[in-house]
Amino acid sequence: MSDSPQWFDEEAGPVVRPYALIRGRTRPSGDAFDLVATVRALAEAPAGELGPEQQLILRAARSPISVADLAVELDLPVGVVRVLLGDMRDQGLISVSSPSAGGTRPNERILKEVINGLRAL
Amino acid sequence: MDSVLSEDPVALKILVAGGFGVGKTTLVGSISEIKPLRTEEVLSDRGVGVDDLDGVEAKTTTTVAMDFGRITIREGLVVYLFGTPGQERFWFMWDELSYGALGAVVIADTRRLTDCFPSVDYFEQRGTPFVVAVNCFDGAERHSVEDVRIALDLDDDVPVMLCDVRRRTSAKEVMITLVEHSLRTLTSAN
Numbered sequence: 001m002s003d004s005p006q007w008f009d010e011e012a013g014p015v016v017r018p019y020a021l022i023r024g025r026t027r028p029s030g031d032a033f034d035l036v037a038t039v040r041a042l043a044e045a046p047a048g049e050l051g052p053e054q055q056l057i058l059r060a061a062r063s064p065i066s067v068a069d070l071a072v073e074l075d076l077p078v079g080v081v082r083v084l085l086g087d088m089r090d091q092g093l094i095s096v097s098s099p100s101a102g103g104t105r106p107n108e109r110i111l112k113e114v115i116n117g118l119r120a121l
Numbered sequence: 122m123d124s125v126l127s128e129d130p131v132a133l134k135i136l137v138a139g140g141f142g143v144g145k146t147t148l149v150g151s152i153s154e155i156k157p158l159r160t161e162e163v164l165s166d167r168g169v170g171v172d173d174l175d176g177v178e179a180k181t182t183t184t185v186a187m188d189f190g191r192i193t194i195r196e197g198l199v200v201y202l203f204g205t206p207g208q209e210r211f212w213f214m215w216d217e218l219s220y221g222a223l224g225a226v227v228i229a230d231t232r233r234l235t236d237c238f239p240s241v242d243y244f245e246q247r248g249t250p251f252v253v254a255v256n257c258f259d260g261a262e263r264h265s266v267e268d269v270r271i272a273l274d275l276d277d278d279v280p281v282m283l284c285d286v287r288r289r290t291s292a293k294e295v296m297i298t299l300v301e302h303s304l305r306t307l308t309s310a311n
Contacts, residue, residue: 034221035158036132036201064130068158068189068201077159099132099221106133106223110198111304114133117194118297121152121289 028086035068035078036099039085043093053084054093061094130197135299136218137188138205138244139228140236144256144286145204146188148228151292153190153202160185160214185214192296200296205240215243224250224303226295228286231255231264234272241273250303252280254295278305 033039041061050058053074060073071081088094106114137145149155188204203218205225219225225244229237237253244251255269266281275281280298284291 032217035203035218036134038129038132066132066199066201068203069191071158072156072189075159079160097129099129099134106131106307108304108308110131110133111223111300111307113198114194114200115297115300115304117198118192118200118293118300121192121293 022080022083022087025083028082029090033067033082033085033096034098036066038064038097038099039067039070040064040095040097041093042095045093050093054088057081057084057088058093067096130199133198133200134218134222135200135202135296136205136215136222136225136249137202137228138215138225138237138240140230140233143228143230143236145228148226148254148256148286148292148295149188149190149202149204151286151289152296153192155188155190157186158189158203160187212243219244219247219249222249224252224299226299227251227253229253229255229269229273230258231269232258234269237273241275245276250299250306252282252295252299252302254282254284254286256286257283278302 039057039061040063041058043058045055045058053076056074057070060070065073067081067085068078070085071078074081076084085094085096089096137148139145146155185206187206188202190202192200192202194200200223205215205218225240227237227240227244241251241253253269253273253275255264255266257263263283266283270279270281273281280302282295282298284295286292286295
């Protein structure tokens with residue numbers, strides 16, 4: 001490792017492996033996805049073309065799942081998952097919808113429902 | 122893929138803030154299934170999202186695990202709890218976290234009340250509805266809610282309450298108080 005760039009030294013710790021996975025990028029193409037944005041699979045995995053992580057994402061996103069839940073499920077840092085998701089969206093494999101897409105703030109009805117739901121816990 | 126056509130689930134975000142070791146993790150764990158969410162951040166100073174910093178002062182990069190909990194109200198309506206990294210140097214993460222957040226719980230420990238000043242300032246400036254939950258540690262001197270309100274110079278409408286973050290009923294009360302406060306803020310703005 002002596003001839004590696006300085007930021008790839010051993011101090012980099014766990015950064016190296018996950019980010020190698022996404023070829024060193026730290027930002028997804030397009031806007032960053034919110035942690036609670038909803039991810040959905042739009043297609044089945046094209047055979048042989050996807051890495052194991054992408055296949056796991058497609059499988060997990062068959063029913064809608066949040067970006068944060070995906071990161072937990074894949075046991076990968078959120079930043080890495082976002083980059084993977086950006087690629088997959090560009091390939092038309094998934095859709096990612098912002099939680100605020102339908103309205104900027106949760107409405108009164110939803111909040112009352114949450115209050116009742118919390119009481120019932 | 123039937124799910125493609127179904128309506129988007131409603132995802133609400135609540136932040137849990139406060140100083141180190143004040144009970145953020147415990148609060149999230151009391152009321153939801155808690156999972157560590159890995160984020161990857163560069164450090165140049167002490168202060169990671171962990172309470173024990175001994176021996177890590179020299180680290181320049183680290184994995185920050187953020188507390189992450191989920192409460193399913195019903196199918197299609199989920200409340201996500203995020204424990205904010207407890208140091209000012211992580212404010213860039215807070216900006217992202219607080220965007221679109223329903224509100225925040227600031228946990229205070231009266232033995233070191235100053236630890237929660239940055240959180241209170243932050244949410245006041247952002248206009249994020251928040252409540253202050255005073256965690257009653259065993260053996261900690263009890264202060265009245267009014268003392269805490271004065272010490273933190275809080276607006277009259279900000280709820281301040283005593284709590285025991287270890288107890289689910291108490292954690293529930295805190296969350297309900299916050300959502301009720303958010304609802305009031307919402308309706309008074311309309």
